[in-house]
Amino acid sequence: MLHFPSGPIVREEGEGAGGMAVDGEVARADGVRPIGVLHGCALEVLADSLWQVDADLAVAGVYEHDTEPGVLGGLERVLGGLAALRSAELLKGTLGDTLLLSRPPAPIRAGAVLIVGLGDESSVTAESVRRAATVTADQVVRMQVGHVASAWGRGDGVGISDGALPHLSAVVGGIESVLGTTTHRVHRWSFLTVAKDLDQFAERFRTAFALASHQGRYQLKDDRAS
Amino acid sequence: MKQADRIGILIVDDHPMLREGVRAVVETQSDLTIVGEAASGEAAMALFEEHRPDVVLMDLQMPGMGGVAAIEALRRSHPKARIVVLTTYSGDVQAMQALRAGAAGYLLKSALRKELLDTIRSVHAGGRHLSADIATSIALNAPSDALTARETEVLTLAAAGNSNRQIGRRLGLSEDTIKGYMKVINSKLGVSDRTHAVTIAARRGMISL
Numbered sequence: 001m002l003h004f005p006s007g008p009i010v011r012e013e014g015e016g017a018g019g020m021a022v023d024g025e026v027a028r029a030d031g032v033r034p035i036g037v038l039h040g041c042a043l044e045v046l047a048d049s050l051w052q053v054d055a056d057l058a059v060a061g062v063y064e065h066d067t068e069p070g071v072l073g074g075l076e077r078v079l080g081g082l083a084a085l086r087s088a089e090l091l092k093g094t095l096g097d098t099l100l101l102s103r104p105p106a107p108i109r110a111g112a113v114l115i116v117g118l119g120d121e122s123s124v125t126a127e128s129v130r131r132a133a134t135v136t137a138d139q140v141v142r143m144q145v146g147h148v149a150s151a152w153g154r155g156d157g158v159g160i161s162d163g164a165l166p167h168l169s170a171v172v173g174g175i176e177s178v179l180g181t182t183t184h185r186v187h188r189w190s191f192l193t194v195a196k197d198l199d200q201f202a203e204r205f206r207t208a209f210a211l212a213s214h215q216g217r218y219q220l221k222d223d224r225a226s
Numbered sequence: 227m228k229q230a231d232r233i234g235i236l237i238v239d240d241h242p243m244l245r246e247g248v249r250a251v252v253e254t255q256s257d258l259t260i261v262g263e264a265a266s267g268e269a270a271m272a273l274f275e276e277h278r279p280d281v282v283l284m285d286l287q288m289p290g291m292g293g294v295a296a297i298e299a300l301r302r303s304h305p306k307a308r309i310v311v312l313t314t315y316s317g318d319v320q321a322m323q324a325l326r327a328g329a330a331g332y333l334l335k336s337a338l339r340k341e342l343l344d345t346i347r348s349v350h351a352g353g354r355h356l357s358a359d360i361a362t363s364i365a366l367n368a369p370s371d372a373l374t375a376r377e378t379e380v381l382t383l384a385a386a387g388n389s390n391r392q393i394g395r396r397l398g399l400s401e402d403t404i405k406g407y408m409k410v411i412n413s414k415l416g417v418s419d420r421t422h423a424v425t426i427a428a429r430r431g432m433i434s435l
Contacts, residue, residue, distance in 0.1 A: 084365035090325060090354065098353035101361050102333075102341045112344070113358065135351075142347035 061152030095119030133174025168208030267296030301328035317431025
């Protein structure tokens with residue numbers, strides 16, 4: 001398992017710009033844990049909420065037919081009831097479905113909010129997660145966003161279970177598939193969690209990142225061979 | 227970027243200044259190109275056939291075929307057409323009408339340059355877009371009942387300064403029936419008098435003043 005030692009933030013300019021870089025970056029600021037660098041984009045786990053995070057774009061992943069507010073909880077309170085958008089069929093939550101909300105009101109600090117459908121929760125697979133991540137990254141690149149903050153599913157407890165590993169790998173793989181083919185540089189991607197899950201989530205994510213990194217390299221060789 | 231790889235945009239608005247403004251913004255972007263301009267819904271239909279744009283920017287209020295009717299017609303003949311409404315109307319009712327007709331985005335003309343460009347790219351990629359304040363307005367008003375065609379007619383006549391008796395005469399109904407309609411309208415809009423009802427209905431796009 002990969003391990004990040006404690007210490008000050010050390011971030012080399014251009015590090016990992018050609019692909020994934022697990023080593024070489026060390027950070028231990030309160031509330032933030034670095035994961036790695038993916039085509040110049042610093043991935044990190046951040047203890048924050050979607051409606052308070054200071055980012056260019058806040059991304060909320062939502063399940064189809066989900067009646068729980070989940071990660072939308074805070075946004076629901078600020079925007080006045082996204083559940084109503086579901087009933088008006090503007091927000092479906094089907095896999096890959098996106099709804100972009102521009103110019104969100106205060107106290108939302110992000111420049112825009114992107115809601116991404118994760119599909120039916122009972123049929124989520126690594127492949128569906130990868131697809132959702134790819135769609136998200138595609139929108140991020142099209143909007144030429146610099147800093148993305150994303151939270152998926154229910155928020156509390158997401159990403160720390162044993163079964164989360166392949167899904168986290170799929171997230172990295174989906175993002176990598178887009179960032180690896182664009183000239184636009186996303187410089188920071190924060191995966192949000194609650195404070196109590198921060199270290200456990202970061203640990204899982206680093207492992208998933210390493211797995212995805214290896215899988216990515218093998219995939220690259222296969223592509224070249226074919 | 228090659229011309230064929232660019233996102234082709236059709237602007238539909240009866241105001242030449244607006245079209246010129248949008249063109250000026252879009253033409254600074256290497257991945258976007260204007261393929262046509264139309265001043266009416268009818269002209270938009272013809273230009274769509276000719277140029278097959280990737281994204282249509284559509285005004286709502288135009289002479290002849292209005293924006294909502296044009297969206298319905300375009301989506302009927304081209305179900306995959308990606309249409310963004312670009313309008314001055316911020317009412318939730320108009321927004322819902324346009325979105326139900328098949329628009330993928332709803333943007334106010336007061337939008338920032340980046341917002342317009344983000345919307346075009348996002349909608350072209352298959353997404354939907356709403357200004358957050360319109361989403362909020364839709365969310366807040368979704369539980370309330372919509373006015374029926376007759377109620378809208380009554381309120382439109384009230385907005386023009388007609389008394390209940392005059393409205394009744396115009397519609398061939400008794401004054402008491404109109405009073406009943408006004409009660410229901412007030413209840414649906416959550417107001418206590420006709421002036422407030424007219425104000426709310428106009429703001430939400432239920433009636434035009």
